[in-house]
Amino acid sequence: MRTEADRKPPYGGHMTNRESAHEATRQTVLVTGATGSVGRQVVAELLERGHAVRALTRNPEKADFPDGVEVVRGDLTDPASLVPALEGVSGLHLITFGGALFAPLETGAEIAGLARKAGVRRITVLHGGGPTPLEDAVRASGLNWTVVMPVEFMSNALEWAESVRTTDEVQEPFVGRLSAMVHEADIGAVTAVALTEDGHEGQEYVITGPQSLTVQDKVDILAAARGREIRVVELTEEQARERWQAAGQPQDVIDFMIFIYRDTPPEGKNVTDVVQRLTGRPARTLAAWAAEHADRFRA
Ligand SMILES: NC(=O)c1ccc[n+]([C@@H]2O[C@H](COP(=O)([O-])OP(=O)(O)OC[C@H]3O[C@@H](n4cnc5c(N)ncnc54)[C@H](OP(=O)(O)O)[C@@H]3O)[C@@H](O)[C@H]2O)c1
Numbered sequence: 001m002r003t004e005a006d007r008k009p010p011y012g013g014h015m016t017n018r019e020s021a022h023e024a025t026r027q028t029v030l031v032t033g034a035t036g037s038v039g040r041q042v043v044a045e046l047l048e049r050g051h052a053v054r055a056l057t058r059n060p061e062k063a064d065f066p067d068g069v070e071v072v073r074g075d076l077t078d079p080a081s082l083v084p085a086l087e088g089v090s091g092l093h094l095i096t097f098g099g100a101l102f103a104p105l106e107t108g109a110e111i112a113g114l115a116r117k118a119g120v121r122r123i124t125v126l127h128g129g130g131p132t133p134l135e136d137a138v139r140a141s142g143l144n145w146t147v148v149m150p151v152e153f154m155s156n157a158l159e160w161a162e163s164v165r166t167t168d169e170v171q172e173p174f175v176g177r178l179s180a181m182v183h184e185a186d187i188g189a190v191t192a193v194a195l196t197e198d199g200h201e202g203q204e205y206v207i208t209g210p211q212s213l214t215v216q217d218k219v220d221i222l223a224a225a226r227g228r229e230i231r232v233v234e235l236t237e238e239q240a241r242e243r244w245q246a247a248g249q250p251q252d253v254i255d256f257m258i259f260i261y262r263d264t265p266p267e268g269k270n271v272t273d274v275v276q277r278l279t280g281r282p283a284r285t286l287a288a289w290a291a292e293h294a295d296r297f298r299a
Helices: 017-025 039-048 079-086 108-118 133-139 154-167 184-196 215-226 237-246 251-262 274-279 286-297
Strands: 028-031 052-057 070-073 091-094 122-126 145-150 169-173 203-207 231-235
Touching: 028 039, 028 079, 028 184, 039 052, 039 184, 052 079, 070 079, 079 108, 091 108, 091 184, 108 133, 122 133, 122 184, 133 145, 145 184, 154 169, 154 215, 154 286, 169 215, 169 237, 184 203, 184 274, 203 274, 215 231, 215 286, 231 237, 237 251
Parallel strands: 028 052, 028 091, 052 070, 091 122, 122 145, 145 203, 169 231
Antiparallel strands: none
């Protein structure tokens, strides 16, 4: 964890040309949702690119960030708590939901006002799957914003890990549906670029992986990575509803999942070139993700 004193450049009296060039491009970015599955990747990518990262959390004592990250306490439902965290920041990454029940955050206008006052140059917003008050407020703020819209995360495949380990089986409805699922690290990489480089203002980036895959395709890739076959068992819509109800999913979430699974919109299944275009390298494949997580699928 970094302290205030650590924020000063770790240089003596004289910098080499290389050091001063680096210092000129090194920016300080505040990442909210930094302990979440996307925010963690944004933090990692910013560090990888040599930037200074301030990670916001409501519970610094619980957070576990890589070395070099400055952890700051704050709550997005209480904008005043962000004032110290915004000091000296050039980029700000925002989430749109807060709290255990993922309530839409209503504080976007205040947060955007504080960001303007602090001189924040670029804001990214993690899209929440539809319009949200926070995203609307940032879009209307006149600040330089970029909306990042990842499709299905590859890490959702971890929901299958237990049944694969224990029964060599995946049970799913609508197994023919297509998904252009994206590696979480690529969401982090695209977001890090939009937070620290010019030319992304006012853009909405649909971030996908490199392939559109059916459930069977995904399962075959996971099976190859773990070195053992996996069967796909197709559930009826009714069976899927019962299962999700038993798991405690709210009715609106179940209806949304059925709707998306039955007729996936083009944004969910069409591959985009956003990762290649912004990061200069191809989007990571599910095979690469599966190799990184193969042990989670082995008994
Ligand atoms: N799964 C998918 O396939 C998928 C696809 C596309 C988009 N998405 C979107 O991704 C988002 C979920 O992101 P995620 O997985 O990174 O979230 P997550 O893992 O559930 O983490 C939630 C984060 O929100 C922070 N948070 C919650 N309330 C807060 C508050 N009041 N003030 C400050 N921070 C607060 C938490 O920080 P602390 O607890 O540390 O304070 C935590 O870092 C959703 O909006 C979802 O719509 C998901």
